[in-house]
Amino acid sequence: MKRKIEVSELIFKIIAYVLLIIFSILCVYPLLYALGSTFSSWDAVEQGKVILWPNGFQIESFKLVFMDNQFWINYSNTLFVTFVGTIWCLVYSILGAYALSKKRLMGRHGFNFFLVFTMWFSAGVIPQYLNYQQTGSIMASIVGGSSMYDIDLKWLIVLAMGMNATNIILLRNSFEGVPSEIEEAARIDGATELQILLKVYIPMSKATIATVALFFGISRWNGYFWAYKVLSTEQQYSWPVQVYMRDFIDKNTNLTLQYNSDTADYDIGQATSMVYAMVVLAMIPILVIYPFIQKYFAKGVNMGGVKE
Numbered sequence: 559m560k561r562k563i564e565v566s567e568l569i570f571k572i573i574a575y576v577l578l579i580i581f582s583i584l585c586v587y588p589l590l591y592a593l594g595s596t597f598s599s600w601d602a603v604e605q606g607k608v609i610l611w612p613n614g615f616q617i618e619s620f621k622l623v624f625m626d627n628q629f630w631i632n633y634s635n636t637l638f639v640t641f642v643g644t645i646w647c648l649v650y651s652i653l654g655a656y657a658l659s660k661k662r663l664m665g666r667h668g669f670n671f672f673l674v675f676t677m678w679f680s681a682g683v684i685p686q687y688l689n690y691q692q693t694g695s696i697m698a699s700i701v702g703g704s705s706m707y708d709i710d711l712k713w714l715i716v717l718a719m720g721m722n723a724t725n726i727i728l729l730r731n732s733f734e735g736v737p738s739e740i741e742e743a744a745r746i747d748g749a750t751e752l753q754i755l756l757k758v759y760i761p762m763s764k765a766t767i768a769t770v771a772l773f774f775g776i777s778r779w780n781g782y783f784w785a786y787k788v789l790s791t792e793q794q795y796s797w798p799v800q801v802y803m804r805d806f807i808d809k810n811t812n813l814t815l816q817y818n819s820d821t822a823d824y825d826i827g828q829a830t831s832m833v834y835a836m837v838v839l840a841m842i843p844i845l846v847i848y849p850f851i852q853k854y855f856a857k858g859v860n861m862g863g864v865k866e
Contacts, residue, residue: 589841595834596620603834604827619831622824629836631795632802637843639715639798640778647720647774648767655729656755670730677723690788693718711789712796719784722777725770732766733759772851779844803836 563571590610595603599614607613623629657663658670680686694706694714703709736759744754760767782800789796797805808816810829817826824832 592834592837595831596838598831600825600827600831602827603831604825616831619828619835622828623832623835623839628794629799629802632797632799633839635712635796636779636798636800636840639712639781640775640843643716643720643778644771644774646716647722647725647778648771650720651722651726651729651770651774652755652760652767655726656733656759658726658730659733673723673726687784687787690714690718690784694788707790707792710796711793714788715781715785715798719781720774722774725773728766728770729763732763736762768851772848775847776844799836799840803833803840806836807833 587610591608594610594612595608596619597612597615597617598608599616600619602608602613658666658673660666663669681689691706694709694711697714697717698704698706698708701709706714740758740762741754744758749757780800781798782804785798786801786804789801794802794805806829807813809818810822810824810826811817811833812826813830813833822829
């Protein structure tokens with residue numbers, strides 16, 4: 559016998575579904591608009607006639623982007639920063655979270671407090687920028703350089719911009735959820751600290767680790783602000799693709815206040831369509847990888863975010 563749905567429950571479900579549909583449309587529309595602008599005629603793009611579907615049709619924008627060597631150099635930089643940066647962030651985050659999860663760690667509560675404190679308060683943009691400059695200068699001095707611009711600043715992006723207290727806390731809580739009896743059994747069998755971490759804690763926390771890896775990977779792939787502020791124009795070979803796209807927009811389109819027709823390499827409509835082609839290409843890796851990690855997402859956040 560079916561339960562009769564009350565009027566208030568029916569109204570709630572209708573409102574919930576309507577809001578979900580609207581939210582889904584808001585999420586999908588930018589992607590569809592980017593695809594439509596990529597394949598629309600350049601005149602239609604320049605005149606703002608693209609609403610959803612392509613207005614006219616051309617594939618020259620994709621061809622021009624594919625023939626742009628600088629775009630692919632910067633694209634490879636983003637792949638490098640994302641891959642190496644994610645591994646680097648995971649290594650020290652796992653090590654830090656493992657140490658902070660141990661009650662025998664001297665000063666554990668103090669370390670945890672300072673970790674959480676960085677989530678509440680930060681020094682600000684300018685001190686952080688000066689910190690990155692000093693880090694780059696130290697890295698340059700190690701290899702005999704006089705300033706941070708004497709080194710390949712991709713490595714500064716990888717090494718200096720990977721800290722995230724939230725992800726360390728997620729990993730710490732996940733490690734604290736591993737039964738202590740399993741660790742004790744491993745110690746009785748003669749396992750070292752590193753073996754316990756690699757063969758007990760990491761396999762039992764792979765859902766949280768996969769989730770944190772997704773967070774790190776997306777933040778590295780989408781990383782734009784600090785790369786734009788730190789990397790100089792002399793190091794265009796080190797730019798991630800997002801910085802290259804911003805520079806391309808400034809020079810060739812009227813989407814910002816930097817446009818100058820005397821220095822532009824393309825017409826506004828042509829360049830704007832090319833920008834959307836770059837955006838579509840920049841989304842592909844995340845769209846491909848995300849479905850494989852999504853299954854760990856809810857489980858990983860739940861395991862790492864809830865402490866018993």
